[in-house]
Amino acid sequence: SQQGEEDPQALSIQEGENATMNCSYKTSINNLQWYRQNSGRGLVHLILIRSNEREKHSGRLRVTLDTSKKSSSLLITASRAADTASYFCATDASGNQFYFGTGTSLTVIP
Amino acid sequence: DAGVIQSPRHEVTEMGQEVTLRCKPISGHDYLFWYRQTMMRGLELLIYFNNNVPIDDSGMPEDRFSAKMPNASFSTLKIQPSEPRDSAVYFCASSLALVGVEQYFGPGTRLTVT
Numbered sequence A: 001s002q003q004g005e006e007d008p009q010a011l012s013i014q015e016g017e018n019a020t021m022n023c024s025y026k027t028s029i030n031n032l033q034w035y036r037q038n039s040g041r042g043l044v045h046l047i048l049i050r051s052n053e054r055e056k057h058s059g060r061l062r063v064t065l066d067t068s069k070k071s072s073s074l075l076i077t078a079s080r081a082a083d084t085a086s087y088f089c090a091t092d093a094s095g096n097q098f099y100f101g102t103g104t105s106l107t108v109i110p
Numbered sequence B: 001d002a003g004v005i006q007s008p009r010h011e012v013t014e015m016g017q018e019v020t021l022r023c024k025p026i027s028g029h030d031y032l033f034w035y036r037q038t039m040m041r042g043l044e045l046l047i048y049f050n051n052n053v054p055i056d057d058s059g060m061p062e063d064r065f066s067a068k069m070p071n072a073s074f075s076t077l078k079i080q081p082s083e084p085r086d087s088a089v090y091f092c093a094s095s096l097a098l099v100g101v102e103q104y105f106g107p108g109t110r111l112t113v114t
Helices: none
Strands: A005-007 A010-014 A019-024 A031-037 A043-050 A055-058 A061-066 A071-076 A085-092 A104-109 B005-007 B010-013 B019-024 B031-038 B042-050 B053-056 B065-071 B074-079 B088-095 B109-113
Touching (some): A010 A019, A019 A085, A019 A104, A031 A061, A031 A071, A043 A061, B005 B088, B010 B019, B019 B088, B019 B109, B031 B074, B042 B065, B042 B074, B053 B065, B074 B088
Parallel strands (some): A010 A104
Antiparallel strands (some): A005 A019, A019 A071, A055 A061, A061 A071, B005 B019, B019 B074, B031 B042, B042 B053, B088 B109
């Protein structure tokens, strides 16, 4: 079964606005990753955050991890039309393979 | 490296036919994963290999599905006989380790079984 569940399922914003999507999971994890999937393409890794980290940045991306709440958030600042895609979180725990969530579909309107 | 390569990109077949999907992982990656993606079930892990050896095939839906990795640079996923409910996008991914590192995905094979 999948560990992560993204929220919201779909998000539509205007170009230039910030987009925030959340991921909740059920059991303790070692690492959490975020991936992007453009329509008709494979998933592309965005960022990895370890369980002992609370926040990580990469360009316009900011990821937070709250292990006490078993949740993570992905913030995309100053969104662009090219950010339109589905975003997935993936979690792994203690040597097991990781599981992908159900994804958030982001639409950025030019 | 060209990344993970999958073929064919699209496959349309009739129910009952055999389907073979192919994958070439990134050179040097010890792990290879096969996923299936549908609207209803999302992204499901079917099977993964470590150093060409199948480690966990618990995600393979039925005996109609089989996967092989005869060498470090090639893997196949076979469905025989195919059914309409097998219609999905099948992804292959590879990585340096099982967890804690990113997986590199291929472009996927869109399978339609009529």
